[in-house]
Amino acid sequence: MSKFCLIAGLLLQATLLVHGQNTVAAFAEKAYAVLPVEEPYTFHKELSEWREPLRRDAGARPGVSEMPVGPRGWRLLVRNDSGLVLRTAAEEFSEYLERSMQVKVALEHPASMAEWNNERNAIIAGTREQLPGCGESLKGPKDYRIAVSPGRIIVCGYDERGAMYGLFDIERRMNLREAPFLERTLDITRHSLFKARMVLSGLGWEEWPDRYLALLARYGFDSIFASVYVNPNGVPGPPPYWDRMKKQDPKRVHDLIRRAARYGIELYCPIIYLYTGEPENEAGLRKLVRDIVTEFPQIRGYILLTEGFFYKSFFGAGGQGNIDLRDWVRHWARGVAIVSEECRKLNPDIEVLPWEYNIDFRPNQVDLKRYGTAQLPVETIPLLTFENGKAFERDGERGSLKDYAINEVGPAEVTIAQIDEARKRGMRGVYSKADTFASWQYGTFPYLPFPYQWYARYMALEKYKIDGTMETWSYGFKPSWMAEVRAWYSWSGYPELNQLLTGMARREFGAGSEDLVLTAWKRFSEAIKLVPDTGPNMGTNNSVATPLFFRKPKARAMTLDHSWEDPAIWQRHSQLWPYWPYTPRRLILVPDFANESNAAERYARPFSLQVFNKYLALAADQMERGLLSYRQAALKAPASKRAGAMREVLLAEQLQRMMRSDRAVLEFEDMRFRLAKTADRVMRLDLLKRMTALLQEERTRTQHSLETARRDSRLGYEWEQDYIYTPDHIEEKLKVIDLTLKEQIPEYAARQ
Structure with a gap:
């Protein structure tokens, strides 16, 4: 009986696999026909020149509880003595209504709005001083109230x-409704939950076009981290890395300050310095700080990241060797104090944000991290990495987050201790580097469609009373419905999650598919919890373009095997492996062709390879359960939404393929290694058979990865390396697969 059940189970599993493959192929055929091929950087141009698209549903009619705006005779009133931020916002909102909602309003600038309560057919925007009697419930910066009454x-x-x-809140409400309608009785006061919401560009280093800045403001960001890894006044940084960065032009920073100010956006910048504690060196640091603060009085704060602001010697996270970390962090904190002292002399409001990212953040380092926070000046604001180092288990095997990730919500054990220490000491605040819609875990995607997991992080940020956030690293911001969800949850008075997601599902996929889409998003949110691969690695960022090598390939770039120059050192500095020079070495799996160590096992540590691959498969299977309903919703989408809905599905499929290819790369390398280690002919033939089957499956998957990447120029982009993968890279992978299947494995098998 048990044997019968096993056979039946295997047959059912095979049937589902075939059905799933057919479903993917059938959907792909339709999606590829609908979506045009994009050239690389298409998204970059679109965001650089961004304008509000038409969002209005021509068939929408106001319900009995809704008040329409327009289509004619309405005015937008902003007092004539308003500052640059409000005047710019009024212009943006007026353009939004015309372009997106097909409502033209007259923008007027009266000298007074004291009689605001008597206006009709008007949108009246102002500060609490400009609208007497309207803003008593507002408590602090960025708070606002929206009050709707008949005709006003x-x-x-x-x-x-x-x-x-x-004003931008009203845009979000109209976007959800796909019409210029608001609830007739809407009267809501929303308090900002964060003193700062900071982001890095999603376009590139120091790439901040005006239209992109306008987009950031719409998503609730009030600050940007600019001039990353470079002093804003152009003073070169120290070796081993910061002397090789692009040179900053102070004029560019001044221009960015001026342009960002139109949208209420302020700058945070780094201070880059090698601090040694010697008198001359300390004097140099004080002069650098004074020079920067004097030249850029508008910069809101300075981030002292240990990647660039460090004591004596630099080390990567966990790579300190024999350095006494307590001694190191104590001296580093003295450097932080010098920066804070000089800033406060010139402007006490300047925020100094020490960020000790590189100090070991594993779960067993709680005491060390608490000690580090205790050394900081109380007037500074520690910028804590929210989730890095968080412990998690898979089948009893323990690991921790290696870098920014969302499979765990956070905060990490070390971060909890740091928050507690900062609160006890009465520090000025606590900020956190906390991803909220994209992450280095799958960092080559513009956003990650895991709304229930992201929501859990939003609630954790509230629970631990984080005062300010840096919400991306170099994957940066690109507009998406997930980033829109984050904007809603950055003020009090946010909607219930399922209610919000239902509205977004209706908008993105069409009425009638809401349950299908929410089911998919729940499945996706469960899937990411299973993923064991964390951080900026091959598996989560480049596996769809990572080759599976059966033999050491021919060199595709210069080599130094016979040179007096050490090739290992050259590769470390260049980040390139000559045999696959399309992306940094860390983002591919380089086999040990001497067969002294198993590269797949090394990659999976601290987990066993068996457990690591098991959970990659479980995550991908859960993604597929969600994709079944996601594809169905996209196929049901009305013609006006079909292309957008199919693009959403292709992105989620590419995520799933990243998981499956991650596992395939590791399994193939493990089999290649074991093939080299065994003398058993039967075992060799069995391994060859399994490797062939895996390659055939990976080839089909890679073909779909290629076609998807061709239709979405956002995929593969992470501007630390520009594109980590492109369609051209994936085509090269396919050539390696074909060479292995058609020549290398048959030749090897023939010799057995």
């Missing part, structure tokens, strides 16, 4: 940025 909408901000965010 009031947007009252605590300050001009609050009024701006109130």
